[in-house]
Amino acid sequence: MSNQSILRITRELNEIQRGDDLSLAVAIKDVDVRHVRALIIGPSDTPYEFGFFEFAVRFGKEYPTKAPTVNAVTTNGGRTRFNPNIYAQGKVCLSILGTWRGERGEEWSSAQGLESILISIQSLMSGNPYENEPGFEDANTEYDKTNQANYVAKIRHETLRISVLDRLEGYLNIKGTGPKAVTPYKTTEAESSEALDEYAPFEPFKDRCKRRFLWYYDSYIKAIDEESKKHKDGKSFEKMPFEGPSNTMDGTFQYTELRRRMNIVHQKLEEEVQAWAAEGMEAVKKELTIATNLQRQFEQTQEGYKRNCDVQLELELCDKNPFVWNLLLFGKMMTNLDGGMFRIKMFISPRFPQELPRVKVETPIFHHRVSKDGTLFYLDVKRIDDLGSYVDAIVRSLQDEDPKYDPRTLVNPEAAQLLWGTSDEKKQYSRKLRRSVQDSSEFC
Template sequence: MNQSVIRLTRELNEIRKSNDLSIAVACRESDVRNVKATILGPPDTPYEFGFFEFALKFSRDYPTKAPTVTALTTNSGRCRFNPNIYAAGKVCLCIGRLLLRFSTWRGDRGEEWSSAQGLESILISIQSLMSSNPYENEPGFENANQPHDKENQKSYVLKIRHETLRVSIISRLEDYLGINPDGTVQPPPITPEQDIYDDDSSMMDSEASAVFEPFKDLCKRRFLWYYDTYLASIKVESEKVTDGAQFTKMPFEHSGNAMEGKFLYSELERRLKFVKERLDHETASWAAEGLILQDKESGVAANLQRQFEQTVEHYKKQDSVTIDIELVDDNPFLWRVTYFGRPMTNLDGGLFNIHLAFSPRFPDEQPRAKFMTPLYHHQITTDGIPCYIPQRYDEGRHHIDAIIQLMEEESPPYDPRTQVNQEASKLYWGSKEHKREYNKKLRRSVQRSMEG
């Protein structure tokens, strides 16, 4: 095997095992040198929780020779998201003293690509461009302090935030869900009754011929995590601008390599809410699709039935936690988990029902969990979506384990990417008085769970 393939395979596996919430990578098994990556926009920047996709192409000489890098989130070449991320997809960044320009690594004399660099360092460097003040990334504007520069900095941040929401989040999810620009919905290309569900090989053949979109499920799940944050951002940002106002052109922008457009937050809010509605509809449809697969005795239905039985037996042997698990309407694609609050904790006496909906494409498409009994928690959205990372994605038990850990963890590390309930997060990580108020609200939700 070529050394470049060995090196790349190791680097890909290391990133995947890290469960990094900010970076994800993927490639076809037969084409490891062509890698796709998605970077989650950093918190507290205009790129916050946007989905930015890149293509990296590695030659047989890697790591001796550097890869080429192309930005894919450009609104079909019409949107320059950063002074160093061009509308045509070119990327310009520095790693140490190394300069990457226009998807080709080259530097000044004495600055050469080092084989010590790798896939992760490239992606982290790209992510570092997504700062709170990206205006400074343009050469010559690093220390711009003139009044017009200060105004441009604010204007630049305003339009990047708008386009992050519009292009990298809303338009991406609309494309995944088959939503047309006018708000109508395209008919699904595949229905449960078609032959693709007749056997696993048909499904694999269809997937092999499909367009390679490895982050579709990831973006859908993250959208559900951050929906409240997106909605709150639209409310805040819309108060800073006038609906219909044109974007301000930056000094370093020119035709064909700019971010042009106008602010339309009222329209973005409507589109965002409709994406959420369609995602909820998609999740609800899995149960009906699952029953069809169960009748056909498909492999995925048998796998989930077996996992359900094994999970029930596993928790029967656990003295540290009390939960009941059952199938809703005897459907292996929809599990109901009933959690009983542990004594002598804030959850003491609580009774929480959680639904775990499984996709007909499981495990390629991950299950979606939802608290049917409201729980006030900084890592659970107001709609009941828990933000968690399982140790293994292909076993339902590990999803339940991760949800229980989320509920019971007393001193979690602070990570703004997991704070999906904004009000609860501010209280939980605030002053002692705020933390007491958080605990009061948590206890009230526990008490209501016992009443209902």
């Protein structure tokens, strides 16, 4: 591969990593930019909502003149076809990849790149994927409408079961399940052997998916509770007319079991941050570099907020442990948080910044960025290795008076529905938020 090609790929990777698209992520193992792993978060209001779908991308020597090879990894070990254009064996059918015949102008060109490929794949994850199958684009008979509903129903179930639960259980070593590597679709034996390194154990999205699971947990539970009313446990999935042997989505609805597994994963993730705290105390006793570094960062951040007249924030360590920071935020005057006092806890991993902090708002608050269990969505961290930047992001996330609508940032479905609903619903959101703010002093 030429230096020009390597520079092009490196630039594209950096642009995605620095971008603000919360639904895309890329990673490479060591310094091999030819083999890329990509993660696509399923779009909201689709059966793929907040699922974790992984793809392997292999760039050839002719890139960008020729499109890279893309294979789906999230396939349940080669047993599940998640879309008419995403096969169980991993093949992704897209005209820009040259794996499907398209209209003139839809072919690959060197003006396109990795991000455009990932966005094209994401566009397949629509609210009605049934119409992605050639010949079914305009299907609107009663038979087709029934099939569409049945197809959406089983994709939603398997998104939760395979892309979310199997993946997280694998990360947490629960029942020994999890994402399984599968030899991807290849056209030649040489390509298959070259792809083996691509599928060696490599989990670059582990921490990201853990944090996202906590963000979207309430949405997962809401989907399970709604769908369980429509589909009884043990009911078989309906087979689609375009599904064939070894390229289908078979199974039964088991929402009661999915809910149980969701709760276990959630509990294990809660236990994980408590283990961080215990590990942190050991690091302090051993005077490890990470403990000294975090202590210094805490002191610098604490001193910085003492001089900050715009934000009233008190910081202290929990039990003198630099891996657990306690924040007390006083609501800003003339805002919805005016008069409130909010206790927030930031848990820091001994492997920071490879694992990013998890944040809990311990004071109950009705807020679109705070889940029912207190998990806080925060973003826009200026420096990934600077804990003061995380504290800044936490404050901004809570105090944002004019949030832009983005379903990927909303971790409280009830609050979000009211905030971006009718004028009466918005007023209801404000009343609930203000009531929780007024009650906040009781918890401090």
